Amino acid sequence: MIDKRSPVPIYYQIEEHIKKMIDTHQLKPGDAIPSERELTEAFQVSRMTVRQAITDLVNAGLLIRKKGKGTFVAEPKIEQPLQGLTSFTEDMQRRGMKAGAKILRFSKIPSDESIAQKLDIRTGAAIYEIKRIRFADAEPMALERTYLPAELVQGLTADIFEQSLYAYIENVLHYRIAHADQVIEATTAGHDEIEHLNMAPGSPVLRIHRLTFLENGQPLEWVDSAYRGDRYKFVISLKRD
Amino acid sequence: MIDKRSPVPIYYQIEEHIKKMIDTHQLKPGDAIPSERELTEAFQVSRMTVRQAITDLVNAGLLIRKKGKGTFVAEPKIEQPLQGLTSFTEDMQRRGMKAGAKILRFSKIPSDESIAQKLDIRTGAAIYEIKRIRFADAEPMALERTYLPAELVQGLTADIFEQSLYAYIENVLHYRIAHADQVIEATTAGHDEIEHLNMAPGSPVLRIHRLTFLENGQPLEWVDSAYRGDRYKFVISLKRD
Numbered sequence: 309m310i311d312k313r314s315p316v317p318i319y320y321q322i323e324e325h326i327k328k329m330i331d332t333h334q335l336k337p338g339d340a341i342p343s344e345r346e347l348t349e350a351f352q353v354s355r356m357t358v359r360q361a362i363t364d365l366v367n368a369g370l371l372i373r374k375k376g377k378g379t380f381v382a383e384p385k386i387e388q389p390l391q392g393l394t395s396f397t398e399d400m401q402r403r404g405m406k407a408g409a410k411i412l413r414f415s416k417i418p419s420d421e422s423i424a425q426k427l428d429i430r431t432g433a434a435i436y437e438i439k440r441i442r443f444a445d446a447e448p449m450a451l452e453r454t455y456l457p458a459e460l461v462q463g464l465t466a467d468i469f470e471q472s473l474y475a476y477i478e479n480v481l482h483y484r485i486a487h488a489d490q491v492i493e494a495t496t497a498g499h500d501e502i503e504h505l506n507m508a509p510g511s512p513v514l515r516i517h518r519l520t521f522l523e524n525g526q527p528l529e530w531v532d533s534a535y536r537g538d539r540y541k542f543v544i545s546l547k548r549d
Numbered sequence: 550m551i552d553k554r555s556p557v558p559i560y561y562q563i564e565e566h567i568k569k570m571i572d573t574h575q576l577k578p579g580d581a582i583p584s585e586r587e588l589t590e591a592f593q594v595s596r597m598t599v600r601q602a603i604t605d606l607v608n609a610g611l612l613i614r615k616k617g618k619g620t621f622v623a624e625p626k627i628e629q630p631l632q633g634l635t636s637f638t639e640d641m642q643r644r645g646m647k648a649g650a651k652i653l654r655f656s657k658i659p660s661d662e663s664i665a666q667k668l669d670i671r672t673g674a675a676i677y678e679i680k681r682i683r684f685a686d687a688e689p690m691a692l693e694r695t696y697l698p699a700e701l702v703q704g705l706t707a708d709i710f711e712q713s714l715y716a717y718i719e720n721v722l723h724y725r726i727a728h729a730d731q732v733i734e735a736t737t738a739g740h741d742e743i744e745h746l747n748m749a750p751g752s753p754v755l756r757i758h759r760l761t762f763l764e765n766g767q768p769l770e771w772v773d774s775a776y777r778g779d780r781y782k783f784v785i786s787l788k789r790d
Contacts, residue, residue, distance in 0.1 A: 327663070364740055484789075490785050493610065494754055496608040512737050537735035546633060
């Protein structure tokens with residue numbers, strides 16, 4: 309299995325070996341992998357080489373280290389399609405999970421210059437600012453900050469954000485949501501994510517910015533969110549022109 | 550600017566303040582931000598609070614710490630559109646940058662079970678395996694591993710991978726590339742990225758898996774790539790159904 313004469317580094321061969329065991333379901337989510345000592349003996353390599361391979365797989369999100377318990381195969385990530393504009397609640401429902409939200413802040417404040425520019429309103433015009441944790445079943449998945457022009461969504465209340473904002477916008481206010489510009493970045497967890505998403509410092513985060521527009525071209529919301537990198541991935545089908 | 554009676558944590562207010570200065574171009578890419586001591590005095594807060602704010606902005610990729618030199622505003626990330634299936638070379642050309650590649654490995658090997666499944670060939674059938682660093686102008690941006698069924702792309706040579714593979718596939722072999730399924734994840738840098746992309750341990754990485762298909766439905770390539778999280782972001786426009 310391990311070819312010591314190969315130009316491919318040994319730690320990388322071990323990674324590939326473990327990846328394949330996961331790929332082919334010989335190792336399943338939640339399974340403990342063999343200890344460093346066992347792997348060292350099985351592959352006849354140094355402990356440092358084994359550790360390097362495991363660290364890489366932990367970094368890549370395929371394995372999880374639990375203090376004092378060992379190293380385990382990570383749960384498969386939730387796949388978020390990038391094909392159409394859907395809300396978190398809709399995404400969760402579609403895959404049979406229960407969407408939840410915990411509101412950390414709900415306030416009506418004057419917009420600063422930066423948010424005003426994005427929402428195409430004048431600086432100082434009232435906006436709603438909502439900060440909430442999004443849950444899939446009972447698991448915290450994302451931390452989300454949403455900003456909406458107050459004039460557009462008068463009478464907004466905190467409890468709407470415990471359910472689906474999009475359902476409220478479309479079914480109660482009768483606005484038509486048209487499209488959104490979305491940016492996807494990889495970062496590491498900040499203090500807020502560490503605190504509210506139970507993440508370890510240094511954990512990877514998918515950071516999403518979304519500017520959503522109504523059919524008449526008016527910006528509806530600016531969303532700044534952080535999804536747990538260990539639990540979430542995006543999938544998209546791309547067509548060649 | 551800083552409201553000590555606000556329920557919003559002070560470190561977060563400082564973050565927002567610095568973000569706004571970047572957003573409104575009062576601080577430009579490459580600019581040094583004031584020292585921790587200066588910020589401590591300007592905001593009349595503890596040094597720890599200032600440090601917390603700066604660490605968060607470094608984690609988010611907005612600031613960069615340079616040892617012994619200070620903290621600077623990061624260069625804007627390269628925006629990669631997710632709208633259509635394009636090659637790295639085409640993307641770079643579109644934005645007026647020079648695409649480059651350094652080949653680290655080029656070999657014809659028997660496929661293992663996992664790659665064979667993806668490429669829909671029998672296990673053991675020959676594949677090309679290419680590992681290369683992708684450059685934008687002279688900057689290393691991504692580490693990419695590509696696997697192609699050898700039968701499909703006979704006579705492939707290493708120098709093709711120093712240019713555009715897609716150009717070769719379409720213009721020389723006259724295949725029609727149709728679409729690709731792509732997965733986007735956030736991870737942290739592994740040993741390979743740290744070595745070849747000059748990344749610091751713990752740096753965020755955008756990891757992309759792509760399975761590309763020809764018009765006749767046959768898989769053309771399986772690509773496993775890691776893009777520098779500090780230099781790259783994806784943008785997409787989503788339509789509401």
